[in-house]
Amino acid sequence: MKQGIFWFRRDLRTEDNVGLFHALQECDHVIPVFVFDTTILDRIEDKKDHRVTFIHETLQELHSEFEKYGSSLIVRSGDPQEIIVQLAKEYDVSGVYTNRDYEPYARVRDESMTTALHEIDCEFKTYKDHVVFEPGEILKDNGEPYMVYTPFKNKWLAHFKEEMTREFPSSKNLTKLASLSAGPVMSLEEIGFEQSSIPPDTYNISNEVFHEYKINRDYPNREWGVSRISPYLRFGQVSTREAYRKAMSAGSDHFVSELIWREFFQHVLWYFPNSKRKAIKPLYDTVEWSRNKKHFKQWCEGKTGYPIVDAGMRELNETGYMHNRVRMITASFLCKHLQIDWRWGEEYFAKKLFDYEMASNVGNWQWVAGSGTDTMPYFRIFNPYTQQEKFDPEEEYIARWISEYKTDEYPDPIVDHKEAREKTLEMYKKAVKKKED
DNA sequence: TGAAATGTTGGGGCG
DNA sequence: ACGCCCCAACATTTC
Numbered sequence: 001m002k003q004g005i006f007w008f009r010r011d012l013r014t015e016d017n018v019g020l021f022h023a024l025q026e027c028d029h030v031i032p033v034f035v036f037d038t039t040i041l042d043r044i045e046d047k048k049d050h051r052v053t054f055i056h057e058t059l060q061e062l063h064s065e066f067e068k069y070g071s072s073l074i075v076r077s078g079d080p081q082e083i084i085v086q087l088a089k090e091y092d093v094s095g096v097y098t099n100r101d102y103e104p105y106a107r108v109r110d111e112s113m114t115t116a117l118h119e120i121d122c123e124f125k126t127y128k129d130h131v132v133f134e135p136g137e138i139l140k141d142n143g144e145p146y147m148v149y150t151p152f153k154n155k156w157l158a159h160f161k162e163e164m165t166r167e168f169p170s171s172k173n174l175t176k177l178a179s180l181s182a183g184p185v186m187s188l189e190e191i192g193f194e195q196s197s198i199p200p201d202t203y204n205i206s207n208e209v210f211h212e213y214k215i216n217r218d219y220p221n222r223e224w225g226v227s228r229i230s231p232y233l234r235f236g237q238v239s240t241r242e243a244y245r246k247a248m249s250a251g252s253d254h255f256v257s258e259l260i261w262r263e264f265f266q267h268v269l270w271y272f273p274n275s276k277r278k279a280i281k282p283l284y285d286t287v288e289w290s291r292n293k294k295h296f297k298q299w300c301e302g303k304t305g306y307p308i309v310d311a312g313m314r315e316l317n318e319t320g321y322m323h324n325r326v327r328m329i330t331a332s333f334l335c336k337h338l339q340i341d342w343r344w345g346e347e348y349f350a351k352k353l354f355d356y357e358m359a360s361n362v363g364n365w366q367w368v369a370g371s372g373t374d375t376m377p378y379f380r381i382f383n384p385y386t387q388q389e390k391f392d393p394e395e396e397y398i399a400r401w402i403s404e405y406k407t408d409e410y411p412d413p414i415v416d417h418k419e420a421r422e423k424t425l426e427m428y429k430k431a432v433k434k435k436e437d
Numbered sequence: 438t439g440a441a442a443t444g445t446t447g448g449g450g451c452g
Numbered sequence: 453a454c455g456c457c458c459c460a461a462c463a464t465t466t467c
Contacts, residue, residue, distance in 0.1 A: 328438070367438090376438080383439075
């Protein structure tokens with residue numbers, strides 16, 4: 001009898017889960033496992049983290065689902081390598097199955113996991129699940145990775161069909177889950193966390209969203225115009241392929257394109273594993289950013305006196321979500337009105353965003369700062385007032401998030417747009433000049 | 438997936 | 453009728 005472990009990570013679902021599909025195909029008994037990685041949890045300052053709560057809730061759902069098959073989800077907390085190796089020994093397992101994760105930390109962790117498992121004669125079998133194409137599969141004709149989005153997308157679109165026809169149904173094979181009674185899922189308190197009061201949004205990937213997505217997605221007050229799928233893609237409650245399939249069958253090229261951006265940035269992070277810390281274009285690490293902590297705090301709290309910026313930051317603080325258009329505006333404001341390092345902003349978003357995905361966040365922040373791939377040139381500076389007039393003309397979004405808007409309580413602009421713009425251009429030009437000397 | 442500054446054009450008011 | 457000016461409206465360049 002062949003026993004295997006399926007290690008859940010960012011793929012918290014049973015349907016269309018590539019690694020789980022293969023585990024159930026190849027093994028007689030599959031032991032489902034999730035590990036709260038304390039290396040990651042220890043770095044989270046706010047112990048009421050909404051993402052951890054969200055994961056925890058999903059684990060309980062999986063646990064109940066598995067109980068129907070006389071099985072259960074084993075949930076542990078600690079060092080994944082120690083725990084997985086110990087479970088592999090305990091259950092005399094011949095293979096550990098999991099889906100690949102492309103973040104720098106995960107790459108190192110999995111590399112060392114491979115070695116550790118081989119030492120006990122256990123295979124570590126990893127699968128592509130989180131993306132349609134992983135790094136190395138979409139390359140320029142000369143074999144180099146793409147640094148520009150559009151040609152990347154074109155190649156992606158030229159090749160996706162055969163990838164997408166493959167299916168990974170698991171439901172019939174769930175009877176092969178090992179008979180287990182692991183007891184209830186460990187509580188949040190046991191891992192040192194508390195229940196967050198911020199719930200995830202429900203998501204909508206239906207024709208209501210796909211229809212006119214190109215237009216509606218730009219208006220932050222049209223909450224029905226976007227899918228809110230991102231946290232579910234991040235943690236895998238929804239399969240990426242499923243999202244692609246639905247958008248494609250609805251003919252929403254723009255929605256598909258947004259999903260491809262997500263893959264593009266995963267590739268970029270793969271080739272630039274230091275890009276959370278280092279500018280992809282090294283020139284931009286010579287920019288002398290402001291260290292004005294007062295400005296940064298005002299930006300974080302949504303008290304800059306720029307309504308569209310403040311509305312966005314307050315939406316983020318209250319819900320863990322911010323509309324994409326407003327992410328660009330707030331990010332641009334931090335870098336190009338306050339002259340503050342994009343890394344400070346990236347870090348703040350990392351703390352707050354429900355859908356935080358390192359690849360997308362770092363990729364987009366570097367894009368805004370001008371230091372990334374296929375990026376905004378440094379001189380492309382959003383005018384917050386123009387953006388506001390274009391995308392929130394009735395000021396509905398602003399009014400929803402700034403209760404004191406248009407009262408004496410609302411702060412005056414902390415910087416003057418025109419002066420800030422000129423200061424930013426000077427800052428960047430100085431860096432360019434320094435490089436030339 | 439900019440915006441501002443600068444340049445050009447052409448219609449209309451007016452002497 | 454003509455030249456002149458004004459200034460939208462649009463186009464180009466510059467950052």
